[in-house]
Amino acid sequence: MNDTSQSFVKFEKIDKSYDGEVLVVKNLNLDIAKGEFVTMLGPSGSGKTTTLMMLAGFETPTNGEIFLDTKPISKIPPYEREIGMVFQNYALFPHMTVAENLSFPLEVRKISKPDIKEKVQKALDMVELGNFGTRFPAQLSGGQQQRVALARALVFEPRLVLMDEPLGALDKNLREQMQYEIKHIHDRIGITVVYVTHDQSEALTMSNRIAVFNDGVVQQLSTPNILYEKPENSFVAKFIGENNTLNGVVREVNGSSCTVELDGGFGMVKALKINVNEVGEKTQLSIRPERVSIDNSTSGSNNFSGKIEELIYLGDHIRARLDVCGNNEFIVKVPNEGSFNHKEGDELKLSWNSEDVRALDL
């Protein structure tokens, strides 16, 4: 998939700076295969939108080249790139009806009137807005506007669709519903999608692969499950999903695993060696809350105890905030099986497998 000959979109050594002093994107190398749904995920200011704008043609790379279908596109103006885009606030043209909005890209391509009508209707039907052609964008709800924007980005059959936080303005329920809809449309028509968001659950739901951006650099590019289960550095571990951290110093390295002495003299932890190299190095251990077990048996290789600071009842599970080894933000998710009868202030025995603890950079 990462072979140049097969990649549909290829970023090669892209640098971008607006003021000549700060690099917004640093040495970006990214390959996207045809038909793939790739999400660029990251906090605001991490360079993901800039990257998308360079692909759309609204920003020029300061260095490097972007290839689309093996051809360099830096010299091609945006209106000749044949890339569809869904903008953050939809950018629907308020003075045109929904149908006129959708006809616009077809009209500028000088497609015949009957064809336009047919394509527009087909696109509207695809987003289940078949009867809304005569309405103006202002007469539609946020979700409907979103669908129109999506239909408009797809109606001229672009090679590639870019989406810049398209669901950011919607409320939670609608956002989740639209995530599935976009995913289904992608599955159905098989178009290549590059999606930008800062919402990790959105990225996990929809993407084939996710590129996690921070500080202008791709921290990790992988499938959702690998990103969640095997984060390669502490930023990714913290950014994707919930994460418990314990700080310490590496005392022993043994092939792919290591032993870490926790700060504050709370003992030794066996962990996977991911992002540390030498004995004596400072490290941050990462454990997912659902990988911590609270049964009293001492089956795991790491056994600790923690005091319950807070219990939150969430229906399907109980969320317990514990004070473990000096970290009072240690979260454990207890499945609601009816047998949990501890109170705040109780001591709990905790254990986890050393394969579920990842020793990352600090």
Added chain:
Amino acid sequence: MEVTISTAELLTTDGIPLKQSLSKAERRNKLRAFLLVFPLLLFIFVTFVMPIGDMLLRSVDDSQINSVFPNTFDEYKNWDKGADELPPEEVYKSLFFELANGDKRQIGKALTRMNYAKSGWKSLIKKTTREIKKIVKKGEEPVSYKDTFININKLWADPTYWYSFNQMVKDRSSIYYWNALDRTFDEDGDVVLQDEKRRMYIKTWLRTFKVSIYVTIFCLILGFPVAHLLANLPLRYSNLLMIFVLLPFWTSLLVRTTAWIVMLQQNGVINGILVWLGVISEDGRIQMVYNEVGTLIAMTQILLPFMILPLYSVMRVIPKSHMRAAQNLGAKPVTAFLRVYLPQTIPGISAGGLLVFVLAIGYFITPELVGGKDGKLIGSWIAYHLKTTLNWGLCAALGAILLGIMLIFYWLYNKIVGIDNIKLG
């Protein structure tokens, strides 16, 4: 259980009709809201509605002269112009006593009005009154009042003077409106064109429209790019630019207008530079002020902010993503501008256009100062009659026509663009 849909009016829990209860609850709020705006309402009524109403009344009012010569006019109406060459004896008699006993100031005012109808009335009546007062002093009673008048001045035997009474015998008259359009009444009371040398209003009206339309177009052409720049520059630069746009507002209108005279006159800055550059010769200095060109240049500059500001306020809220979206969808920048950006600025173009046009059509100071003889607009005539000739009836008629034209434009505009589309910010 059977569901019955009640058609009776809704009641509150206490059994009072809901509507009644609601209006009672709202009454206090409404009263308070009314009291809050009442001073402003009163102010607008006194300073705006009343003067305009007074102006409209004045433009058709002809009652003053009727109060000075009530009997004369009554008798005048009995004159059968087909049968007798001159009015009957009773007319002369009534006029005799009304001139002898009338209030001098009121007669003076009436004479001004009579002179609008036919020049010559003023001096004729003044001379005649003097003679009549002598006769009254002596205590003689004339045998024939008609002969007495004709003896005093032969013009009293001239029926055209008497014909001019025709247009004054009613309390309401449209004469001022006809005058404002270069027309007057002839002896039979028909509307005719003024003498050629007295026709000036139609010409001025046309020039007023022409100048206003040109100024509006120039303001749009010059203002659009500036407003666009203002709306799209980074805040640091746009604030500076905004100060340049607003600077004229902080400078006196007179200063700006006279500055244009300094710039444009034949020995002015622009001509001086052109001569110095050798573009024109010393003898070929261009006349750019005291004519229509001067009016156009100065008014465009002075009214430009009124175009830029509404445009700016509209352009500022057009998301930049629209132009990007249009290009992303395959439109070249020009197409994107024409089909996506421009249509969205129409509310601003209309608001600015209407504002500049309405201000230009009634503009006075600038055309008066830089307009010279053939750059004057209708406002100058209004001011002239208001201050110099004191013909307030004509002033009011000119003003009312101006108001009417603006209302027509407003109506047309509403039909074409829609008043809801106006956006001033």
